[in-house]
């Protein structure tokens with residue numbers, strides 16, 4: 001009898017202790033999370049102060065000489081749409097081409113950077129174009145929009161690049177933007193595109209967007225896309241020479257905190 005009476009409060013006590021323990025654990029968990037967040041923030045701040053975050057470090061190794069002619073000096077040397085290059089370093093491990101227009105697919109500039117073993121990544125619809133300039137089948141990776149691959153160790157995803165309110169870049173051509181993962185940062189190179197649903201779906205740390213209008217989205221449209229993508233850094237391209245004005249940069253950067261200017265006008 002006594003045993004039963006003591007057993008009931010003991011069980012109740014056990015339940016209460018369990019609830020208390022659970023609550024305490026929860027409190028600890030939340031506290032721990034907060035502390036970790038604070039610690040992470042501090043660590044990030046320290047690393048930013050000391051040198052650079054991974055994205056900042058990568059930003060330092062991205063150059064845009066003109067238009068959408070991009071070079072990324074990672075473990076491998078990567079070019080995207082080389083155009084009007086000032087030098088001929090023949091240092092390309094990888095050349096990405098977004099589409100067939102002369103300011104993106106420039107055989108003359110490709111000759112300045114390619115080597116015997118350079119790998120070309122192109123839209124499927126451009127396979128014949130790169131073969132025509134002497135690239136062998138084994139060195140061509142031809143991709144459709146919305147696909148993914150790992151190329152020389154770099155994860156690559158493709159994004160359809162096309163116009164929605166003009167005719168220069170029809171969707172049916174299968175032309176591309178690329179998302180390259182370099183040093184764990186996702187870099188979106190949009191190609192010649194408007195603000196499409198595919199572009200809006202991109203998750204990236206660095207967004208490189210055309211802003212010059214006429215053939216692509218305007219600076220205002222690109223700014224809206226950039227705000228939706230909310231990357232850690234946005235780099236405007238495709239303005240100031242072939243199309244668009246240098247001042248488009250200011251329109252794009254207006255009310256944006258994370259815009260990085262890469263094209264230095266008058267340098268080349």
Ligand SMILES: [Zn+2]
Nearest residue numbers: 099101192215
């Ligand atoms: Zn184009």
